[in-house]
Amino acid sequence: xxxxxxxxxxxxxxxxxxxxxxxxxxxxxxxxxxxxxxxxxxxxxxxxxxxxxxxxxxxxxxxxxxxxxxxxxxxxxxxxxxxxxxxxxxxxxxxxxxxxxxxxxxxxxxxxxxxxxxxxxxxxxxxxxxxxxxxxxxxxxxxxxxxxxxxxxxxxxxxxxxxxxxxxxxxxxxxxxxxxxxxxxxxxxxxxxxxxxxxxxxxxxxxxxxxxxxxxxxxxxxxxxxxxxxxxxxxxxxxx
Amino acid sequence: xxxxxxxxxxxxxxxxxxxxxxxxxxxxxxxxxxxxxxxxxxxxxxxxxxxxxxxxxxxxxxxxxxxxxxxxxxxxxxxxxxxxxxxxxxxxxxxxxxxxxxxxxxxxxxxxxxxxxxxxxxxxxxxxxxxxxxxxxxxxxxxxxxxxxxxxxxxxxxxxxxxxxxxxxxxxxxxxxxxxxxxxxxxxxxxxxxxxxxxxxxxxxxxxxxxxxxxxxxxxxxx
Amino acid sequence: xxxxxxxxxxxxxxxxxxxxxxxxxxxxxxxxxxxxxxxxxxxxxxxxxxxxxxxxxxxxxxxxxxxxxxxxxxxxxxxxxxxxxxxxxxxxxxxxxxxxxxxxxxxxxxxxxxxxxxxxxxxxxxxxxxxxxxxxxxxxxxxxxxxxxxxxxxxxxxxxxxxxxxxxxxxxxxxxxxxxxxxxxxxxxxxxxxxxxxxxxxxxxxxxxxxxxxxxxxxxxxxxxxxxxxxxxxxxxxxxxxxxxxxxxxxxxxxxxxxxxxxxxxxxxxxxxxxxxxxxxxxx
Numbered sequence: 001x002x003x004x005x006x007x008x009x010x011x012x013x014x015x016x017x018x019x020x021x022x023x024x025x026x027x028x029x030x031x032x033x034x035x036x037x038x039x040x041x042x043x044x045x046x047x048x049x050x051x052x053x054x055x056x057x058x059x060x061x062x063x064x065x066x067x068x069x070x071x072x073x074x075x076x077x078x079x080x081x082x083x084x085x086x087x088x089x090x091x092x093x094x095x096x097x098x099x100x101x102x103x104x105x106x107x108x109x110x111x112x113x114x115x116x117x118x119x120x121x122x123x124x125x126x127x128x129x130x131x132x133x134x135x136x137x138x139x140x141x142x143x144x145x146x147x148x149x150x151x152x153x154x155x156x157x158x159x160x161x162x163x164x165x166x167x168x169x170x171x172x173x174x175x176x177x178x179x180x181x182x183x184x185x186x187x188x189x190x191x192x193x194x195x196x197x198x199x200x201x202x203x204x205x206x207x208x209x210x211x212x213x214x215x216x217x218x219x220x221x222x223x224x225x226x227x228x229x230x231x232x233x234x235x236x237x238x239x240x
Numbered sequence: 241x242x243x244x245x246x247x248x249x250x251x252x253x254x255x256x257x258x259x260x261x262x263x264x265x266x267x268x269x270x271x272x273x274x275x276x277x278x279x280x281x282x283x284x285x286x287x288x289x290x291x292x293x294x295x296x297x298x299x300x301x302x303x304x305x306x307x308x309x310x311x312x313x314x315x316x317x318x319x320x321x322x323x324x325x326x327x328x329x330x331x332x333x334x335x336x337x338x339x340x341x342x343x344x345x346x347x348x349x350x351x352x353x354x355x356x357x358x359x360x361x362x363x364x365x366x367x368x369x370x371x372x373x374x375x376x377x378x379x380x381x382x383x384x385x386x387x388x389x390x391x392x393x394x395x396x397x398x399x400x401x402x403x404x405x406x407x408x409x410x411x412x413x414x415x416x417x418x419x420x421x422x423x424x425x426x427x428x429x430x431x432x433x434x435x436x437x438x439x440x441x442x443x444x445x446x447x448x449x450x451x452x453x454x455x456x457x458x459x460x461x462x463x
Numbered sequence: 464x465x466x467x468x469x470x471x472x473x474x475x476x477x478x479x480x481x482x483x484x485x486x487x488x489x490x491x492x493x494x495x496x497x498x499x500x501x502x503x504x505x506x507x508x509x510x511x512x513x514x515x516x517x518x519x520x521x522x523x524x525x526x527x528x529x530x531x532x533x534x535x536x537x538x539x540x541x542x543x544x545x546x547x548x549x550x551x552x553x554x555x556x557x558x559x560x561x562x563x564x565x566x567x568x569x570x571x572x573x574x575x576x577x578x579x580x581x582x583x584x585x586x587x588x589x590x591x592x593x594x595x596x597x598x599x600x601x602x603x604x605x606x607x608x609x610x611x612x613x614x615x616x617x618x619x620x621x622x623x624x625x626x627x628x629x630x631x632x633x634x635x636x637x638x639x640x641x642x643x644x645x646x647x648x649x650x651x652x653x654x655x656x657x658x659x660x661x662x663x664x665x666x667x668x669x670x671x672x673x674x675x676x677x678x679x680x681x682x683x684x685x686x687x688x689x690x691x692x693x694x695x696x697x698x699x700x701x702x703x704x705x706x707x708x709x710x711x712x713x714x715x716x717x718x719x720x721x722x723x724x725x726x727x728x729x730x731x732x733x734x735x736x737x738x739x740x741x742x743x744x745x746x747x
Contacts, residue, residue: 050362077368087363090460091381101367104377135460146363153367319658322665329651329667409651409662415635419652422571422636425598436477443474 001026001157001188002047007056009042016042017053018212024157024190029183031199031220032192034209035235040192043209044159047190048079061156077105080155084162086142088134094145095121095130101153113152120148124178140171144178157188164195196239200224208232246428254420254433261416262437268412269402271334273395276341283342284349285375298346305343311404313340318408333405341398348390352383385456392449396442403438413437514711518583523564524556526705527576528587529634530567531655534680534738535588547738551605552586554730558721569654571636574599577708584718588674590638590701600711601704602718605731606744609697610642611675613682615663615690620670622695629669632659639672642698660685672698676739 002024009017016039024030032040045051047058052067059065065075089097098117102108108116121127124144129137134145143163150158160179164172176198183189183202193199199206200220207217208229216229227233286298305313317336321327327335356379364374406415417434421427518524528536528548536548544565556563565586568576573585577599584602591601612631614620627647633639635652643650651668653659659671664687673681675697682688705722707715725731731745 048366050365073365073368073370076366079366081362081366083359083363085359087357087359089360089363089378089382091385100377101369104373105368133458133461135462149367319661322667326666329662407654409632409653411652415652418571418635419640422574423594423640425574425594427572427575440474440477443470447470447474 001028001061002190003057003059004043004047005057005059007043007046007053007058009039009046009051009053009055016212017046017056020056020209020212020214022207022214022217024188026156026188027186028204029187029189029191029202030205030207031203032190032207032209033194033196033199033235037211038209039212040209041161044081044161044190044192048076048081048159050081073105077153078156079159080150080153080157081159081161082143082146082150082163084165086134086139086146086166088142088146088149090134093131093133094126094137097134097145098149098152101149105153116152117148120151121145123151124148125174138171139167140174143167143175147175147178147182151182157190158182160189160191160193162192162194164193194239196224208235210235247426248429248432250426251429251433254430255436257420258413258416258433258437261411261413261434262441264410265399265402265412265437266441268330268334268337268405268410269395269399272337272341272402273398275334275338276345276394276398277391279338279342280345280349283346284353287346287350288353302343302346305340306347310336310340310401311407314404314408329409333408333410336408337398337401337405340401341394344394344397345391348387348394349383351390352386353379355386356382388449388453388456392446392453395449396445399442399445400438512710512713514583514708514714515717516713518559518561518714521561523562524552524559524584525564525566525582526552526584526586527566527568527573527582528585529570529573529655531570531634531657532588532674532677533656533684535677536565536567536586547606547734548586548588550734550737551725551731554725554734555586555718555721558724559717569636570634574706577706580708583707583711583714585706588703589706591704592638595706598709599706600709600715601706602715603722604702604704605722605725606703606735607700607747608674608676608703608744609700610639610672611678611697612646612694613663613671613673613678613691614669614694615666616692617690618669620694623698625694626670631670631672632662632668633672634659637673638701639674642672643670646698656681657685660688660691664690670694674701676744 004020004022007017007020008015020039020043022030032043034040042051046053049065049067049072057064060075060079065072089100092100095114095117098120099113102113102116103110118127118130121130124147126141126144126148129141129145134142137145163179164175167175172195176195179189179191179198180202191198203220205217206220206223208215208223210231216223216227216232223232224236227236283298283301286294287302289295314333314336317339318329318332321332321335360378360382361374364378369377402412403414405412406418409415411419413434417430418427421430528544530536530538530544532546534546536544536546539545544567549565552563552565566582570587573587573589574595576582577585589595591604595601612623612626620626623646630649630651631643631646632651632653633643634656635654640650640652648670653662656673656677659668659673660681662668663671664685671678675693678693682691705718707718726745732743735742735744
């Protein structure tokens with residue numbers, strides 16, 4: 001589904017991604033962990049081209065996509081993203097946020113879009129907030145709306161950039177539950193997170209990054225119980 | 241008791257004589273603002289473009305207009321433009337006012353657009369929106385909302401600036417005050433009349449802008 | 464900043480106040496005009512007329528004109544104010560034994576400036592009119608001219624009667640505004656003579672009314688002036704004099720004396736010939 005080959009990115013002189021290779025199969029749930037500054041968010045943002053890598057290749061569904069391509073917006077219809085800071089549109093209601101994608105980008109008729117919107121809101125447990133504005137709901141609720149919004153585009157893969165890092169601890173759970181359900185339903189997901197519970201519970205594969213490189217990858221069981229690399233071990237000691 | 245040569249008791253009776261001029265002041269103000277808004281928005285978008293070719297004219301326009309007095313601009317546009325194109329007097333004056341307003345409104349819009357969180361753009365893009373669509377649906381609406389307070393201020397300035405059109409034969413409040421004032425030899429009294437008119441108009445405008453601000457804050461409420 | 468109720472009440476009060484006062488029908492004509500006239504004999508003992516002494520003590524006679532009225536008062540290439548009015552002023556000052564200070568300012572603000580005491584006299588080709596006599600006093604005339612209509616040669620207009628419904632440019636505050644109105648034309652006010660000439664040439668006004676002498680001078684000077692012509696005779700005769708404050712009697716009397724001398728001994732005629740190509744404008 002997604003293949004990243006020898007990706008290299010610099011921010012000015014700073015080399016943030018060094019020869020990164022990853023691949024994500026359909027229906028796979030891949031979790032990327034690592035310290036701040038390890039490049040994991042940057043890697044994620046390169047996959048949907050919010051950041052441009054200077055070297056390397058990215059293949060989506062077998063086709064190479066160039067960072068300067070003219071049809072990036074078309075690719076992004078298939079690669080959705082959920083952000084750390086939600087990025088809901090404040091001037092639109094919750095429902096309007098969710099159907100913005102389908103109506104504006106896919107030209108879906110309004111009635112059909114509204115139906116889809118209500119369905120998705122129900123799925124994330126927020127049907128009663130359909131006509132509220134983002135300013136009126138909690139952080140956890142905002143993130144769930146963001147997930148519904150991303151889902152409305154029926155993407156082939158969903159990227160999650162530290163989706164719970166900006167939430168108060170008691171609100172984290174409700175979001176992780178939604179994400180777990182999605183994983184169980186077979187959505188292809190790439191998740192950057194610090195929430196080990198999710199990694200253990202839902203991930204098919206865990207990737208550990210440090211200083212721009214992939215240090216180790218494997219099943220959650222392997223990584224968490226028997227990490228091979230010394231740096232992996234050190235990191236896990238810190239957070240577990 | 242100081243013997244001032246002015247007769248303030250006649251002031252109220254002269255109010256009605258300025259109705260037409262007040263209406264004209266309102267008209268040129270509104271037209272000047274509308275033209276300014278259009279020019280301002282276009283210029284702001286050009287200003288934030290990544291292409292230097294597009295940025296150039298926008299920067300030039302803002303620099304020139306903000307760097308020279310309105311009166312000078314009015315004279316140049318009013319007396320200069322007509323040598324090339326056959327435009328009526330009133331239109332020349334309105335163009336002068338509009339071009340002037342535009343430069344300031346451009347900076348207001350630009351500031352507002354650039355103040356919108358980057359995440360908004362990213363969210364729009366990740367939904368598959370093109371740059372144009374994201375600008376139209378997500379960025380600009382939020383930027384407009386943020387522009388209202390400084391724009392409201394600019395509107396009030398525009399209303400007062402309209403008085404400079406008196407220098408190019410537009411028979412708005414100020415010129416009419418001078419005309420009636422000199423034919424009745426009661427200049428100061430007429431100035432007071434016109435002062436009250438301006439105060440009334442700017443006050444009403446302030447109230448209206450305040451109402452607009454309140455309306456737009458609906459989506460910011462916390463419950 | 465007043466908000467909500469406070470602002471609302473203020474606006475309403477102002478509106479109500481003005482409407483209420485408008486309701487009282489008042490005659491806008493200045494019934495109180497005489498208050499400014501200090502020539503009340505009963506108070507003469509309290510108001511000493513030191514107008515002449517004031518000028519002599521200061522050693523300067525300060526007069527004012529618009530500075531935009533060639534060939535009477537205008538700026539030359541060295542940025543000095545020159546012209547018929549200025550030369551007349553210089554001569555008057557000389558005979559008074561003082562210096563001349565010729566200031567310039569917007570035409571329609573001059574009477575107020577005079578009344579506020581900024582100048583001793585207006586010496587800028589101001590015509591004697593009934594309205595003006597209500598607020599200032601005039602010396603004897605120092606020259607005569609009149610209102611003249613100018614049009615484009617290609618307009619085919621030869622007579623002022625043809626101007627009905629058309630648009631005439633005048634300088635704000637000049638007596639010619641009424642002349643334009645009397646012809647049934649629309650009045651378009653401008654800041655200065657030169658601007659009106661430009662607008663007449665580019666066609667945005669159909670005619671211009673100004674002093675005949677100014678017209679002749681303007682048509683000579685401006686580029687394209689050959690396309691302009693005088694239409695008809697003088698619309699109205701005017702007598703130009705110096706304006707002083709109504710209470711400055713001593714000053715006015717002295718100025719009258721000097722002007723009469725200048726008329727009699729030919730000085731005024733000489734100045735006139737200098738500025739008006741040999742014509743003597745100082746006689747009716």
